[in-house]
Amino acid sequence: MKYISTRGEAPALGFEDVLLTGLARDGGLYIPSEWPQLSRDEIKSFRGMSYQDVAFRVMKPFVCNAHSSISEDDFEAIVAKAYSTFRHKAVVPLAQLDSNEWMLELFHGPTLAFKDVALQLLGHLFDHVLTKQGRKVTIVGATSGDTGSAAIECVRDRACAEIFMLHPYGRVSDVQRKQMTTVLSPNVHNLAVDGNFDDCQAMVKALFNDLSFRDEITLSAVNSINWARVMAQIVYYFTSAVALGAPDREVSYSVPTGNFGDIYAGYVAQQMGLPIKQLVVATNRNDILTRVLTTGDYSVGTVSPTISPSMDIQVSSNFERLLFNLYNKQGDDVRRLMNNLSQSKSFTIDGPELAKAQQIFDALQVSEEDTEATIGQVYRESGQVIDPHTAVGVQAARRKNADAATPMVTLSTAHPAKFPEAVEKVTGRHPDLPAHMADLFEREERCDRLTHDLDALKSYIRENI
Template structure:
């Protein structure tokens, strides 16, 4: 399996070669030169597998240069009862990402896929725990070090830091928007005292943090000298790890391979639902991929109109589903690459236009940049939007009817999913986090505090360690260099 850049960088790379690097040298994102296919016979054989062994079967199609025995050991180390609260030793088939049937609506079934059983109570753990083990494995092979530089809108940061804390040869520099996460999210990150963890609160929004990561990554000389890598979903290994739970969700919701399912995904940076796109391209029988946005509706606007129009920092709303407060969806470029029949020159031109003009238009109308929007339906994508009043009402409704408490981002997903439920096609909504991480909104919706798992009772009261900095590339580079000694 070889990988190519969405912007045409000519040198094909292996999985191990792109694992530690993040962006391609030309600023593009890596994708496989062609998607591996999964047969019906393979799906049948995978139904009885544990989550760890299913992960191995999916991963080995992409990481063909890692010995299979090593890859299986890494998967089993990652997806184990010691890491996931609901898993039991030797019986994790349905417990890493369990399915919970919620309701029948419009003649169809709505199912919640729980993805928040990991150490930081968010879906990001599913990929990040694997990434931490892959990084440690690869660095040990090379006797090398890695300085991870990433950005978070709330959950990626804590998942990365918990996955990388104490890992030999790894430092983590994590950017987050100052005072724009929930109190729980901030405490999860800033209370860590590990010496290889550096938290930087950036005066701005998530997009400013993400722009800093890209600017540093695009300085190839600095990136090489400082041994910079990334854990954001621009890292291909993150996306691959997330592909696995689409297969698990499908296999758990169906009894044979002739049935289709749909997935609704609360979306900000397009990484989570990009994994669903990859699964569909591999042959998983997915009907619709439903993009659910909050007030920051850049993706909803594109999937309704064909116009991709990023917002400036001042236009990006600070909402009660803060992990989706994103107006520049990094992984969107991977889908556009496929939508444009992998025409790297056009992809490069369109995303250069994003930088200079703030977006592009594929609607086919007068003055547009193309008419590829007509092909979006071929890939199964539809979308919808949820605002604060919607998510509060949805949290309240789901709790009243089913006794289940969901977090605000998952509520955005449920609200939009209900608009697309169809008879005979199970609709799986991907959970994003436990409600305890967003207690302020749960209290508003239900009039009481969200339940907290053991060990998180007083996390906000713990001492916190972080630095506040402006969104300045030069200052950020100096900070990294000053803490690595390189």
């Protein structure tokens, strides 16, 4: 298996090069040249397996092949180490909300968010590959809240990398900020940027598109532009669906999303053979994904702060991967759309491609009022305390569920203690941080503030690597 760029003008690469490269040199995102296929019998064989064993089997075709030097034994050991840090033995357990309504708890990793599922693996992959090659990389990333702490956790104190993490000043929760800024490891650099998440993400992409600077600092990525992030997220669709009866029955999913990576992983699982009935895209009032999937209009608006800040995004990076699939892997079509986005901050998906997308995805925008109401409703009905992002997903699941006989799973993307004010306002209950993080607000912080200026960012990185 080789990996190709969504824009069609970068060389095809093997897995290790894609892991370290992040964004393709033509500005596109890497994607496998073909989807591995899992038969019904193979999927059925996952019943009763540990999460680690399923993860190894699902990801193996992407990693261990003729274009990679990572052996199956090494990869199996990497997977085992990555998920040994999770607090729940099932890694990502299911919780039942109603007779056929479920939550997939993705927040049992070190930083209490779904990003840990991918980034714990990514850290061990980086360590393995870079140590073997005797290299060091500079990781620069942008976060709307959860990616930052998970990325920092995955590479802190590792000799193979320096990490620079940008977050929008004043637009992440206090817990999210403290999880990043209290990591004092010498290879960790936190930057609070004057602007919103899209501003941070645009600067990171600009660094990748400056090829001379990129080569100068050996730039790499941990954001979901890195294919390995999406790859790791495919696994929990398989484990949860099998637990609910797949492949002998279909399962549906509702995914709160801003950058489209988490739900794109569900699309990939479906393409690999998992019988998924519905994929519901759940957005807050920053609803560009809902708009494009319902009308074809991808027009970038102004980011509006919400109580689900990790979804406060207008430019959704991973949507480009879906465009590549919708347009039958025609890089020139993707380039045309991305050029329109760059020039006029909008593009339109054509009729046949929009129809194709609508066959795969449902989409719904959830208001702030409905988000709060859902937190309260779930608490009253089940005693479960959920965070605002999960509430967006639950509300969309309930309003878009097309078949009550099909299990509907909402991806619960963050621990409620990451957003205590929003939760306590509705439930009257202050969600406590787990024991390993109980002293978070007593820890020393280290963070530098930066203007939204690319040259200033370049200078800061040069001075600190």
